[in-house]
Amino acid sequence: MSRKLRMGMVGGGYDAFIGEVHRIAARMDGEVDLVSGVFGRDAAKSAQFAEGLHLAPGRGYADYKDMIQKELALPEDERIDFVTICTPNFCHYEIAKAFLEAGFHVVCEKPLAMNSAEALALEALVKQTGRMFCLFHNYTGYPMVRQARQLVASGALGKIRKVNVEYSLGWLAAPNAGKQAAWRVDPKQAGISGCMADIGTHAQNIIEFITGMPILEVSADLATFVPGRRLDDDGSVMLRFADGVRGLIFASEVATGEEDNFIVKIYGDKAALEWRQMEPENLILRSNDAPVQIIHRGWPGTGDEAMRFSRLPAGHPEGFIEAFANLYRMFVEAVRTGVPGDYPSVSDGVAEMRFLEAIVANSGGAEKWTKIPR
C-alpha cells in the first residue's frame, strides 16, 4: 500500500481564497494530508489558523524559514513531502529556492517569479536538486483543455492558423477592490506587471500548452485605466508564432461585469475549437463541413486524455476545484515515481517571465514587434 503524501503550505491563510482551494483540491482524491504550514505573517495567527485546520499542535509556523528548520528536525515519516507556495509573486523565488535546497518538492503558484533571472535560477535549481516542481497553472488541469491539446496534436484542426484568447475580469474596475486585488497592482509585490502578470500569463500559458507552439514575437498595448494605479490593469497583445501563425490576447481586469471570462479559440485550416472557462465541461468544435459539435465531458466524443481527468459521469458538472485537483493528482504521482508529470514546469515559468518582460518592454517602447528570447 502506497501511503498518503504529507503536504505543507506557505501562504493561503486568512482572506486568501486560493489557499482553501489548494487545500480542498489536494485532499480531493484522498492521497494527500495537509500537515503543516505558514498561514499568516504572525506566528500566533498562523498557529491558530493551523488549529482550525485540525493540524497537529506546533505545525503552524511563524515563517517559511522556521518551517523548513522544524520540518527537517522531524522524523522522516512525519515530515512534509512537498510544499505548496501560494503567497504573492514577490516571495515565490526565495521560498521556492529555500524549499528546493532543503530537499522538498514544490508546488508554486503562478507567475513563477518577479523576472526571468529569478526564473532561470529556479530552473537550474530544480535540475540540480532533482526535486519535482509544479508551476500551478490550474487551467491546464481542466479535462477539456487536455482534450483541446490532444485534438491539436492529433491534427484534427489541421494546420493551426490563428489563436484568439480573451481573459476578462471586472474585479479591478474600481480603485479599491480589496486586499487580494491590492497586491496584484503593487509593483513591490506583483512585479513589472499587474493584469498581464495575473491573467495575461494564464492566456500565454494556455496557448502554449494547447498548441505546443511558443510565442515568438509580441506587439502590445498595456493600459492603466484606474487613476493612480501603478501597474497595467488591461492589455492587448498581438502574437506571432513560427510558420506564419498569428494570435491575439485580450486581457483585462477592468472589464466591468465579467467574472472569470477566459475564452480560448484555436483556428486550424480544417477545424476550430473553443473552450470557455465558465462552461468548462464543453469543448466546441467547428468546421466548414459539419454542424457544430459540443463535446461534453464524459459523453461520447470525450477523448481518453479528458476521461483520465474526469471523476463524475457526464451531466454531473465538474468545475474549478476538480481541475485544481487534477494537477495535484499528477504531482502526487510524480513525487511517488520521481518522474515529472504532465503539468506546467519551472521551464514554463521561464517562458512566462520572458513573455511578460517582452510585452512590458514593447508596450512602453516604439518598436512594433519585440522578440521573446528562447
Place this chain on the structure above:
Amino acid sequence: MSRKLRMGMVGGGYDAFIGEVHRIAARMDGEVDLVSGVFGRDAAKSAQFAEGLHLAPGRGYADYKDMIQKELALPEDERIDFVTICTPNFCHYEIAKAFLEAGFHVVCEKPLAMNSAEALALEALVKQTGRMFCLFHNYTGYPMVRQARQLVASGALGKIRKVNVEYSLGWLAAPNAGKQAAWRVDPKQAGISGCMADIGTHAQNIIEFITGMPILEVSADLATFVPGRRLDDDGSVMLRFADGVRGLIFASEVATGEEDNFIVKIYGDKAALEWRQMEPENLILRSNDAPVQIIHRGWPGTGDEAMRFSRLPAGHPEGFIEAFANLYRMFVEAVRTGVPGDYPSVSDGVAEMRFLEAIVANSGGAEKWTKIPR
C-alpha cells in the same frame, strides 16, 4: 478545537461511482475522515478496497452486521460517528435500522426505502433514537436551489401558480446499460418503480423543497419502453397542490442523448424562476416587467443562503461535488450540535414513498386523480 468526524460507509465499492462521490464530498471541507466500511459483497474484496483507500487494516468489513459489531467493539475515539448508506434501494431499510439501533447517525441515499411502511418505521426509529438522519437528496445542496427556495419563501415570485419539472436521461434507452442501470429496473432491488423511484423522486423532492408545498394529488402515465424491462423507464405526472396550484413532471431514463437534464421551473403571479442542473450556477429570473436576469452564484444578486453554501468566487465554476459536500457540511454540524440540519429528513423519505406509491397506483388504475396521504 472540535475534532474531525469519523465516517463509515456501506456500499460504494467497485463500479459504484456514487460511493466515490460521497467520499470526495465528505472529505472536501476537511471535517470528516473516512475510517471504515463495507465496500463489496465479499470480505476479501471489501478489505482490499479499504486498503486502496488508505484505511487502517481491519476496517474494511464483510457486511454491515460485521461492521456494526466491530465498530461497537472499538474504543469510542476510534469508532465511527456516522455511516453513509449507498447501496441499492432494497437494503436501505434494514441497514439504516441496524445502524440507528446501534446508536450511529445515518446518511442514507434516496429513495429512502421500498415502501411507505418501511419509511414510517424508520421515521419512528429516528424519533426514538434521537440520531441525526440525512436523506441524501443531493440536488438540495446546490446553492442556487437554496436561493430558489429563499426567493419563493420571500414572496419574490408572488403567489405560486404552476411548477414544471423535467428530469430526463438517456442512459436506459438501450436494453443493457450496465450493472448500475440493471439494479434500478429490477423490482427486487429497486422496488415498485424504476425511473420514477430513481429520478422522479428527485423531481418530487426538489419541488417540495423549493416551494414548501406538498403534492396532494397526482395523475400519472408511467411507461416501459424497453421490451422485457420490468419497471417503468419513463413517466409523466400531473400534479395538484393546495389552493389551485398545478404542476407537471416529465421524467425519463430513455430520453436518448440526455445526460442529467434536470430542469425546474416555478411560475408565480409576479415572477418565475428556472434552474438547470447542468448549468447549476445560474438561477434565471423572469418577469413580465423587466429583462431576464441571470443570477450567477457568487455574483451580486446571490442571496445569503446561496452564499453560505459557496466555496469559490463567482466565475470559478462549482458543481455536483460541492452540492454533495454541502449536505455533508450541514450533517457534520448536526452531529456536532445535536440539532438536525436543513437537509432532507427521514420524513421527506416518507413523503417520497407515498408519492411513488400514489403514481404507481394511479398509472395502473382507472381513476383520474389519486390523493397522496399526508
Place this chain on the structure above:
Amino acid sequence: MSRKLRMGMVGGGYDAFIGEVHRIAARMDGEVDLVSGVFGRDAAKSAQFAEGLHLAPGRGYADYKDMIQKELALPEDERIDFVTICTPNFCHYEIAKAFLEAGFHVVCEKPLAMNSAEALALEALVKQTGRMFCLFHNYTGYPMVRQARQLVASGALGKIRKVNVEYSLGWLAAPNAGKQAAWRVDPKQAGISGCMADIGTHAQNIIEFITGMPILEVSADLATFVPGRRLDDDGSVMLRFADGVRGLIFASEVATGEEDNFIVKIYGDKAALEWRQMEPENLILRSNDAPVQIIHRGWPGTGDEAMRFSRLPAGHPEGFIEAFANLYRMFVEAVRTGVPGDYPSVSDGVAEMRFLEAIVANSGGAEKWTKIPR
C-alpha cells in the same frame, strides 16, 4: 412570365399585429400584391386603413360580404386571387365558407373554427369547391421544423418513443392584458378554450406535423388562474399515440416572464431532437453515441427541406417572418398549379378541433383517458 397573385384580407387592421405580419410575409418574395380587404368593423376606418397601405381607392371594404360582392364585380384581372382571414376565431367559419363558395382560395388563421362540426363542414366545402386552403399554423414554416420532420421520417431518430412539448407565455398572467388578449379568453369569440385553443393547438399541430403520428388519447388538466377569467389560461395534457408512444404538452399563458417559449423535443430509440422557437435556426440533435450536434440553418448538416425554405446564408439570422413567408410561398405555388402544398390543411383543422374538444371534455370529467375520434 407568371404574374403576381392578388391578395385580400379580412381582419388585421388597427392594433392587430398579426395582420401586419401577414402583409409583410405575403409580399416578402415579390409574388403577391395586397389589393383589398376589410380592416376594421367600420367602413370608414377600413377605407382609411386601406389608404395607409397604398391600396387603390374603394378597395377597403365595410365587411366581408361587401368585399365578396364587390370583388366579384371587378374584372377578373383586378379581382383578388385569395383571401387571408385573420379575425378572432368565432368568425373563421362563416367568412371562410363565404369566400370558398364565392370561388376564392383561402388562407385562414388557426384555430380553424369554433368546433369540429364547423371544421368538418369546411373540410367538405374545400373538397367540393376544389379551392386551395391553408390553415395558417405558421410554426410549420420554419426551416428547422421542416428538417425535424424530415429527420423523423428518415428514421434518423429510430422508433419514436416520447414527445415533450412546452409552449409557455406570460402575457395573460395579469387580468388585463389588452384587446388582443381579451378576445382570446372570451367564450363568444374564442370558443370552448382559451389557452389551449390559442397555443395548445400549436403544440398539437406541430407534434402531428413533425412526427406524422395522430394523437389518439388525452388526459388533461386545464386551469384558470386569473380570477374571473372564463376560459382556461393554462393546461397540461398527457398524450398517447399508437404503438405505445407517449407525449406531454405543457401550455400556459400565465407563465410569467415567458415570451414565446415554444419548445419541441422528440425522443426516439436512436436519437433525439430539440427545437426552440426563440432560437429557431438551431436544431439540436442528441444521441447516446455522439456529441451534441447543433445544426444551424444554412450550414452543413442542413437538409434539403430546410434549404428549400431558406433565404439567407448561415449566420444571417432568419426568424418568425420568414417562416410565415414560407407558408405563403407554398400557397402561391398551390394557387398557381392547383395542387395543394405542403402546409397544414383544412383536415388538420378538423384534427385540431377534435383535440380541443377532447381535452376540454377530459379536463372537466372523471375519466382518465379520452379518445380523439379519427
Place this chain on the structure above:
Amino acid sequence: MSRKLRMGMVGGGYDAFIGEVHRIAARMDGEVDLVSGVFGRDAAKSAQFAEGLHLAPGRGYADYKDMIQKELALPEDERIDFVTICTPNFCHYEIAKAFLEAGFHVVCEKPLAMNSAEALALEALVKQTGRMFCLFHNYTGYPMVRQARQLVASGALGKIRKVNVEYSLGWLAAPNAGKQAAWRVDPKQAGISGCMADIGTHAQNIIEFITGMPILEVSADLATFVPGRRLDDDGSVMLRFADGVRGLIFASEVATGEEDNFIVKIYGDKAALEWRQMEPENLILRSNDAPVQIIHRGWPGTGDEAMRFSRLPAGHPEGFIEAFANLYRMFVEAVRTGVPGDYPSVSDGVAEMRFLEAIVANSGGAEKWTKIPR
C-alpha cells in the same frame, strides 16, 4: 396619401445573395416598389432577370449608363426615385457618382469606395447635389445595436474604457470559395484589402456608430493565410481613441467553422454591454453590482430607439432582414422629407476608407502606431 417610392438596382443579379436581401428588405414595409435595374453584365440576362422579378418590360438594363439615360427619359411618375448599388467595391464610386449627378438618391453597399480620394469626392458630390445617400452598413439597423448606442450615450455604462470586437467567418478558409468570395480577395475588384475591407470595416463602423468615438490610431497585423491569395484574409488591430480609450478588433475570414460571428463588447467604468449578431435580439448588460441582464428585443427593458425599429412582439424572432429593412425605412423617410436619416452617411464612408488605408499601411510598415487623419 404619400405614394410608394420607386427603386432601381445596380448589381444583385444572379448568384448575389445580397441583391435579393436588398429587394426583400426594401419591399418589407410596403413603401417601396422595385421598378428597374441592371442585374447582370449582359443585356439579355439582365432583362431576363428583371422579368423574373415581374418588372415591366424594358426595365432590365444593359448597364448603369443605359439605365440612367433611359430612366431620365421616362415620365417623372414612372422614373425611379433612388438606386441601390450592390456591385463589387471597385465600381461603387463611378456608379454612385453618375446617379448622384443625374439627380437620383443613392443607397450604396459598403465599403464606400476603393480609397479615401474617391470617398472624399463622393462626400463633396453628395453635399453639392443635396441628394440622400445611405452607406449600407446593415448591422446598424439592428434594434439592439440602436439600443447599445443609446445606452452608451445615456451614460449607462459610465466612461467607456475598452472596446473589443470580433468578426470571424470561415468562408475563405479554403482557396476556392466561389464567385462571391473570389472578388473579395481580388485587388482589382476589392481594393487594397480583402478581409478588412469586407468585414473589418463593419467592425470599425459599428464601434464608431455605437460609441460615437472616432478611432484615432491603429496598430495592425494583417495576414494572408491561404497561399496565393493576394489580399489579407485575416487581421488583428489594436485601437486608440481619445482620452485613453483602447480597443481591439479581431477579424478573420479564415476562422474555420464560424458563420457570421460578429460580437461587440463595450466596457465602461460602470457597466458593459455585449451584442452578438447571431443572436441579435439580445443585448447583454453586465455590471459589478448586479446580475447579468439579457435585454430581449420587445420585452421590458427595450429602449424607445429599439422599439422604434421593431416590427414583432418579443419572442417572435426578428433577424437580418428586418435590420436591413430598418435602413430602408429611414432612407424612405429621408427621401420623402429631404432630411438625411439616422443611417451611415457618405462621411462614414470617408472614415471607413481612412481606417482601411491606415491599417494596411501600418501592417506593412515598421511604425507601431499609425494615425488616422480626421
